[in-house]
Amino acid sequence: MTDSLLDAFERALAGLCTDEQVRRSEAGEDADAQWQAIDALGFTDALVPAEQGGEGLSLDDAFPLFAAAGRAGLSHPFAETVIARALLAAAGHAHRGECLAIATAQPRQDDAIVCREVPGALLAHQVLVAWRGEWLLLPRALAQATPGAWRPQASASLHWSSAAQAVFRTAADADADATAICNAAHAAGMAGAMARVQAMSIAYVNDRRQFGRAISQFQAMQQELSVLAEQADAAAFGARLGCAGAGFLPRPLLAAAAKLRCAEAASRVAAIAHAVHGAIGITEALALGLFTRRLHEWRACGGTETDCATALGDALFAQDTGAGQEILDFVRLRLAPASA
Known part of the structure; x- marks a missing residue:
């Protein structure tokens, strides 16, 4: 990550994440339009290999981008989207354009999939969920949503009836720990x-x-x-x-x-x-x-x-x-x- 690329990203964020725009996206207003503008910058594919249309950066290289998004106040789960796209690319699933959240499903006896307090869930289009040794790509619109405690119009707890609602599923690699991914993304x-x-x-x-x-x-x-x-x-x-x-x-x-x-x-x-x-x-x-x-x-x-x-x-x-x-x-x- 060069200084010039980071500066370009920060300048773009300054224009797209004014205080008023952040308030509007937190309220669910114009959130999709804001995300389209963010995605059009090209940084959301930073970790995707170059041969698959991305930049092929490492997580260490991408850290300044994650911190810049937090500093700008971007309401969407930016870091989670960047990592999720790399995970999907590694599984052979090309994914472009949509905002992605990442979550771990709560242990349950039935087949329902429940994820508690997912940051930016209501602003995401799909959620990549770690569930019983698999990654499930689940449409957020199909989930029953309970508003989050801190940002009730942006974050939520999500409930899907079963894994059959997933649009893509793949075995989870042993190194792909959803909680660790969220910890690193949230810390940045x-x-x-x-x-x-x-x-x-x-x-x-x-x-x-x-x-x-x-x-x-x-x-x-x-x-x-x-x-x-x-x-x-x-x-x-x-x-x-x-x-x-x-x-x-x-x-x-x-x-x-x-x-x-x-x-x-x-x-x-x-x-x-x-x-x-x-x-x-x-x-x-x-x-x-x-x-x-x-x-x-x-x-x-x-x-x-x-x-x-x-x-x-x-x-x-x-x-x-x-x-x-x-x-x-x-x-x-x-x-x-x-x-x-």
């Missing part, structure tokens, strides 16, 4: 959103004046913003780790570590940002709520903080203690981007 989006929240907070305290001077000059405000910046920067490094690798699929442990770090940071960043802005921060006059709601939604979807921490703890305690490995060895050997 969270990192971008936190960078935007940080920029909004800095701009606000520089403009807002009290007792004849900008409130950014008060030591207490500087302390709060320092903590916010620390958390946002740590999240960016963590999210980058989740997308580390030469292929287009994340490693589950790295993705869990990335999501856990970003989720922990998101809670503090959102709280500090709203404290800095005061009462105006929760009004429609500012776009801050658009981003903080998204942060809280991502925290709760895919692998939660508890899920990610449990996965990392289980992996730590499952290692061969006879080899004398300790926590630092686990981090060095299992969570290093270049390790096998």
